[in-house]
Amino acid sequence: MSEKEIKNLEEIFEQRIARDEKIEPKDWMPEKYRKTHIRQISQHAHSEIIGMLPEGNWITRAPSLRRKVALLAKVQDEAGHGLYLYSACETLGISREELYEQLHTGKAKYSSIFNYPTLTWADMGAIGWLVDGAAIINQVPLCSTSYGPYARAMIRVCKEESFHQRQGYEIMISLANGTPEQKEMAQDALNRWWWPSLMMLGPTDAESVHTAQSMKWKLKRKTNDELRQQFIDQTVPQADLIGLTIPDPDLKWNEETKRYDFGEIDWDEFWQVVKGHGPCNKQRLSARVDAWEEGEWVRDAAMAYAKKQEDKKLKKAI
Amino acid sequence: MMKNENIIQYIYGIADNALILGQRLSELCGHGPILEVDIAMTNMALDLLGQTRSYYQYAAQLSGEEKTEDDVAFLRLEKQYRNVLLVEQPNKHFGYIITRQFFYDVFHLLLLEELQNSKDETLSAIAKKGIKEVSYHQRFSSDWIKRLGDGTAESHNKIQEAVDDLWQYTDELFHMTEDDAIALENGVGVDTATLKEKYNNRIKEVLEEASLVVPETKWFQKGGKQGIHSEHMGYLLADLQYMQRTYPNMKW
Numbered sequence: 001m002s003e004k005e006i007k008n009l010e011e012i013f014e015q016r017i018a019r020d021e022k023i024e025p026k027d028w029m030p031e032k033y034r035k036t037h038i039r040q041i042s043q044h045a046h047s048e049i050i051g052m053l054p055e056g057n058w059i060t061r062a063p064s065l066r067r068k069v070a071l072l073a074k075v076q077d078e079a080g081h082g083l084y085l086y087s088a089c090e091t092l093g094i095s096r097e098e099l100y101e102q103l104h105t106g107k108a109k110y111s112s113i114f115n116y117p118t119l120t121w122a123d124m125g126a127i128g129w130l131v132d133g134a135a136i137i138n139q140v141p142l143c144s145t146s147y148g149p150y151a152r153a154m155i156r157v158c159k160e161e162s163f164h165q166r167q168g169y170e171i172m173i174s175l176a177n178g179t180p181e182q183k184e185m186a187q188d189a190l191n192r193w194w195w196p197s198l199m200m201l202g203p204t205d206a207e208s209v210h211t212a213q214s215m216k217w218k219l220k221r222k223t224n225d226e227l228r229q230q231f232i233d234q235t236v237p238q239a240d241l242i243g244l245t246i247p248d249p250d251l252k253w254n255e256e257t258k259r260y261d262f263g264e265i266d267w268d269e270f271w272q273v274v275k276g277h278g279p280c281n282k283q284r285l286s287a288r289v290d291a292w293e294e295g296e297w298v299r300d301a302a303m304a305y306a307k308k309q310e311d312k313k314l315k316k317a318i
Numbered sequence: 319m320m321k322n323e324n325i326i327q328y329i330y331g332i333a334d335n336a337l338i339l340g341q342r343l344s345e346l347c348g349h350g351p352i353l354e355v356d357i358a359m360t361n362m363a364l365d366l367l368g369q370t371r372s373y374y375q376y377a378a379q380l381s382g383e384e385k386t387e388d389d390v391a392f393l394r395l396e397k398q399y400r401n402v403l404l405v406e407q408p409n410k411h412f413g414y415i416i417t418r419q420f421f422y423d424v425f426h427l428l429l430l431e432e433l434q435n436s437k438d439e440t441l442s443a444i445a446k447k448g449i450k451e452v453s454y455h456q457r458f459s460s461d462w463i464k465r466l467g468d469g470t471a472e473s474h475n476k477i478q479e480a481v482d483d484l485w486q487y488t489d490e491l492f493h494m495t496e497d498d499a500i501a502l503e504n505g506v507g508v509d510t511a512t513l514k515e516k517y518n519n520r521i522k523e524v525l526e527e528a529s530l531v532v533p534e535t536k537w538f539q540k541g542g543k544q545g546i547h548s549e550h551m552g553y554l555l556a557d558l559q560y561m562q563r564t565y566p567n568m569k570w
Contacts, residue, residue, distance in 0.1 A: 052348035059344045063561035063570040064388045065374070068344070069367050075347050076360040083353055121561055121570070171570075179568055287349065295351020297476065298412045301469025302352075308468060 017217060022148035025091035033217060036210075037147050038092050039108075040219060045085035046103045047111035048078045050284050054118040055127060063121055067171070071124060074164050081157045088149040104289050106276065111135075113200045115278030122175055122182075122189035128168015130190075130197040130235065136161050137231050138201065141221035169238065176242040183243075190239065191247045198262075199270045201228040207267075232260050320504040322380045325438070327400070327497035328507050329380075330390075331543060332429070333373030334401035337391060338551075339422060340366035341558055342409060351412055358458055362419070365451040372444045392562035396555055397545035400495075404487035406542070406551045413466060413473075413480035420459035421484055424520050425491045427452045428513045437505040460524045467528025474529070481525065482533050489538035491517070 001009075009028055016023065023029055052075050059075065062068035086096050102108035113131055118124070139161065142154040175186035202208055202224035214220035222230070232251075239246050250263030272278065343363035350356025374387035405422055409415050430452055433445035466477040492514045494502070501507025522532050541547065561570070 049348075049353070056348035059347055060341060060557040061560045063565070063568075065367060065371050065391050067570055069364060069371070072344055072347060072360060072364055072367070076357055076364070079348075079353055079357045079360070083357070086353075174570060178570075179565075181565060182568060291349045291351065295412065297470070297472050298351040298355075298466070301466050301473030303469075304473075305465040305469040 014216075017146045020144075021146075022151065023146050024148045032213075034092050036213065036217070036219070037150065038089060038094055040214075041085055041089040041092075041147075041150055042094075042099045042102065043109050043111075045082050045089060045099065046108055047114065048082035048085060049103075050110045050114045050288065052078045052082075053284050053287055054114055054116070054280075055124060057118045058121060058124050061121070062124075067124075070167060074128070074167065077160045077164065081153075081160070084153045084156065085150075088147075088153045091149045100292060104285070104292060106285070109274070111200060112270070112273045112278065113196050114284060115273050115281045116192070116196050117280050119192070120185050120189060122172070122185040123193070125168050125171030125175060125186065126189035126193040128164050128166075129172050129238070130168075130193050131200065132161050132165040132168055133235060134197045134200045134231050136165060137227050137234075142219070144218065144221075146218045172244070173242050176244055186242075187244055190244050194247050195265065195269075196273075198228055198231070198265055199267075199273075201231060203267070203270070229259055232262055236260055320500060320506060322382065324497050324500045325506060326377045326380050327495075328501040329373050329377045329441070330398075330400040331495060331498060332433075333370050333377070334399045335405050335422065335426075336366040336373070337370040338399070338401045338554065339405040339418075340364075340370060341554060342405065342407075342418075343415075345409055346415065359415075362455050362458070365448075365455070369444065369448050369451070372447075376440050376444075388562065392559045396547060396551055399542075399545065399547070399551070399555075401542050401547075402487065402490045403539055403542040403548050404484065404490065406548055406554060407484060407487065408550050410480075411476065413476040414484065416459055416462045416466065417477065417480040417484050419455065420463050420524070421488050421521070422491075423452060423456040423459050424517055425488075425513070427456050428516055429508055429510065432508040432513070436507070441506065463524055463530070464528040467525070467530040477528070478530055481530055485533040486535060486537060486539050488517075488521075490540045490542060493540060493543055495543050 010030055013023075013029060013033075023033075055071060055075050055078075059068065059072050062071050086099060089099060090096060099108070103110070113134075118127070136158060139154055139158055143151055143158055145151045145154070172186055172190075175182040205211060205223045205225045208224050211220060211223055236246055236251065248263045250261065252261055253259075254261045273281065276282075340363045343359050343366070346356070347360050347363070348356065350359060370391065371387050374390040377390055378385040378387055404418060407414065407418055427449065430445040430448045434442050434449065436442045436445065463477065466473040468474070492510045494509075494511055498507055498510065502509050525532050
């Protein structure tokens, strides 16, 4: 294809996106669009799969049967999200094995929040309430993103995430209304998860490298700082309602802007965790690598068995 | 009339298997060899824990005390759990997980097929609902036995190893305790001893199709039904009971 022809296709493509048309797997798309989407969708899928681990840490120790079943179902939902996001990603011409390979070698990233440890049962509440809460704010705009398979996957993901968020908040309510020990447990979890949750919405706009292009392709509708402000404004009253204190001495309502002003985020910590040196980075990744490597003989057996069955069928047909 | 205490003990004999196997399966959530298998195993854990809750709610109600399903699940001593040794065996590798599941599923389905005829309406209802779930479990585990048995040389060896190691725990499934006998006399319980032949036939059928050998051992382990468990059980309970033991008398 000549340069002029490509330029022409690109123009048509950008116009389609501007008209809010969906791009489908078989449509022509610029290479950069494909690559950016592979990066973002796979990062999202990996986050779901890695995200199973911190919560999985409490399934066997959940305090009641009802909570155990709900947590198990929640973590299973995350596996399901991973599954449809990997499938959406595969429509862009990359295999699940390649995507795993990128995760396992550290080439692909996942949400840094999952590199923090889950130390008490209250962390199950805090993760649902804050982490899923922040995730929803990030993800709702993606339900109308330009790439069809991603947008459709996100509609399902968001429905389940908002259920998880309520479930997490409900755990916090029970604890906040419980004994002094339970209330302390809830406050401690909020103290540990608050700042990482704010960081989850990404670096400040000044530092964010992908924002401009992502806005154009509707992979993003608001900037990181806007999303963060939205998250804070929505979450602070929820904490007040159950008598928990946001661990930020600078947090206060601003009558003029009608928003909360908040304290400085420790961006050094953010970059430390992103670069692989958080409290659980190594542990999370090696849990995935171990599961993959220990499962190799199982996958090989399944493939070999399927082939034998296929051969038997062929023989019969002949 | 059967005393409530006998029915409760009879229920523990069934429900504790579901709880302990459900607990073992939940350890695996997030660590499966294939994402789809991870999801399927979690489904089975959810089914088993759902069944557990129905049985325990009923047992708590029969106790006549102010008990809940959680008191039953979390606050008994090890020797008061009536599960068989099979279900408490650890997740050594995927071959063990599937074999343990398969050996239990085949029994479980046969048991529920009989239990649905129980005179006790609650047990009959729980059994009827469980049959659908457990038929799926049995299909899942049988299919994997075949895949692993007739897959690669490595998978064949691994699954045969698990079959050989776990077979010794299967005989206990058919032992009748005193409470089982009382439940049977009263039309509430199942005569598990009569299920053995069908069980052996089904197991043999699948193992042979998977080109695996049914072990010939005549030595079997027992004790779980009497509350005498393996060394693994204490650790499993330490996990399971951790919150309830550390923070007693709280609502979650």
